[in-house]
Amino acid sequence: MYLYTEINISVNKASLYKGCLEPILLKLLKENGRMYGYEITQRVKELTAGELKITEGALYPLLHRLEAEGILEVEMENLGNRVRKYYSLTPTGKKEQAKAMIELEAFKNTLQLIFNPKLA
Amino acid sequence: MYLYTEINISVNKASLYKGCLEPILLKLLKENGRMYGYEITQRVKELTAGELKITEGALYPLLHRLEAEGILEVEMENLGNRVRKYYSLTPTGKKEQAKAMIELEAFKNTLQLIFNPKLA
């Protein structure tokens, strides 16, 4: 039986963040060397003061896909009886991360052109 | 028979822009008063120097949805034998536009927190 203690009233302004999860993940791994899934969800929540909550249903499949694509590699670590999976960027992943940052810059500039045309 | 003269080699960095089309549209209509579909695709291409191309398959269904939701209203105009459909914000649409801009600001700030943590 499940008892939910936290009621999630998050609005669905979420759609703007679509497509951002992968660059966010790559950036965090670049900064931190290696991280595990749960840690990533918590770090994003901290960094954004709760504004952005990475759902596990989005994160875990992404981690698996990027591992399959050779962008991430994984190391298992045992904590007592539990397993923790640390992910880090492969050499390919580092190139991919750099590309993602360039694309993100272009994205931000493009938004600037549309939403703040005077400053451009 | 169809002969394609322009070969579209657009990469699929497109995913970052997912969820941005509606705020872009609302912003353009706020700035320009009224616009028609084809004009919107061209304006965005101009504004962004070709970086962002709004596809008609995305735009027209969105215009129809927003009209059905009472966010946009439409005026038909005849050009010779052709019809042009001008869209503009309803009063509801103006409120929606303002909300979208606030959400976009929050989005940009959140990205800042993740990608430029030092400047925040």
Next chain:
DNA sequence: ATCAATACATAAGTAATTTAGGTATTTATT
């Protein structure tokens, strides 16, 4: 003891697109 937090996972459903067509008129090019 019980609840909350930690830590992994998958699968069905949904929304915003892309891709790939389609029709028709008007303007430019050869």
Next chain:
DNA sequence: AATAAATACCTAAATTACTTATGTATTGAT
């Protein structure tokens, strides 16, 4: 004059990136 390109609308199937809703199991706090 004929052809191509641009203008102007449209839709529907497929894809993508998620959300929502589950599930299991361990560990730490009250």
